[in-house]
Amino acid sequence: MSALVFIGGGGHGRACLEAARSTGLIVAGFIDRDSQADMQGTPWLGDDDWLSQATEGPRFLITVGQVKSAAVRMRLYGQLQALQLPLATLIASSAVVASLSRLGKGCAVLHHALINAGADVGVNCIINSGALIEHDAVIGAHSHVATGAIVNGGTRIGSRCLVGSRAVVLQGVTVADDVVIGAGAVVTADVNEAGTWVGVPARRVS
Structure with missing residues (x-):
């Protein structure tokens, strides 16, 4: 290699x-x-x-x-x-990437991250330390799922997004392109426009 x-x-x-x-x-x-x-x-x-x-x-x-x-x-x-x-493509030794998932070229999956079965991660993404991408979730190209964030099953995250540290995106939610989800936010419903979303439940602030 x-x-x-x-x-x-x-x-x-x-x-x-x-x-x-x-x-x-x-x-x-x-x-x-x-x-x-x-x-x-x-x-x-x-x-x-x-x-x-x-x-x-x-x-x-x-x-x-x-x-x-x-x-x-x-x-x-x-x-x-x-x-x-x-x-x-880099996968840390302590990370888990399910064999039935897809990981695009140029991705970095850091320590203790998990990408579960059926998940699809686009090119040039960061799946940071301790992040969890659940089954059948989709992460768009050039996105960053930050430390300890949770993207639940069936979720669709757009391209060029940031899911902040300890943020949670609930089951089946769709997030548009170019969205920043603030640290600790909980996304409970679809996010249909670009911008920064914070809070519990997450609301657009810019």
């Missing part, structure tokens, strides 16, 4: 590095605009321009985090696609 190159050397990058090491994967280096980023001994290869010079061999994982906006992760994803560079 080829080595990985991480794109992003911040906190999410370090979390992904720990997950990769837990599975025995080799991270050959990382790229970041900050050459001083601390990636625990992993070599810095350069900034985003390094991608245009990349040779065949490594697989790539976008390890820039996602809070509120998926714009940076989407830009990097598009750049990788345009350059025809292969995307990696």
Whole structure:
């Protein structure tokens, strides 16, 4: 199996590095605009321009985090696609991904996350530590299900969404594209428009 190159050397990058090491994967280096980023001994290869010079061999994982906006992760994803560079998928050793689920390319599933049978997770998603994606749920491309969030069975989360830490999306609910669900919110009914939703039950605030 080829080595990985991480794109992003911040906190999410370090979390992904720990997950990769837990599975025995080799991270050959990382790229970041900050050459001083601390990636625990992993070599810095350069900034985003390094991608245009990349040779065949490594697989790539976008390890820039996602809070509120998926714009940076989407830009990097598009750049990788345009350059025809292969995307990696990372599953931490303590995460559980059911064999009857689907996980898109470029996803990171971090420690103690669970993706249950029949779930469908789109490309370039973050399923963060302790998150739970129940059976037959759908997570759209470029979305982030944050730490400890619960997406119940049969739920449909749109693309470019953020489900905040400890948020709960109840059974069968549909969430539109470009929605931010605040930390600790409980979504009890369909969310039909983009914006930020908070509270119990969740209500749109912006």
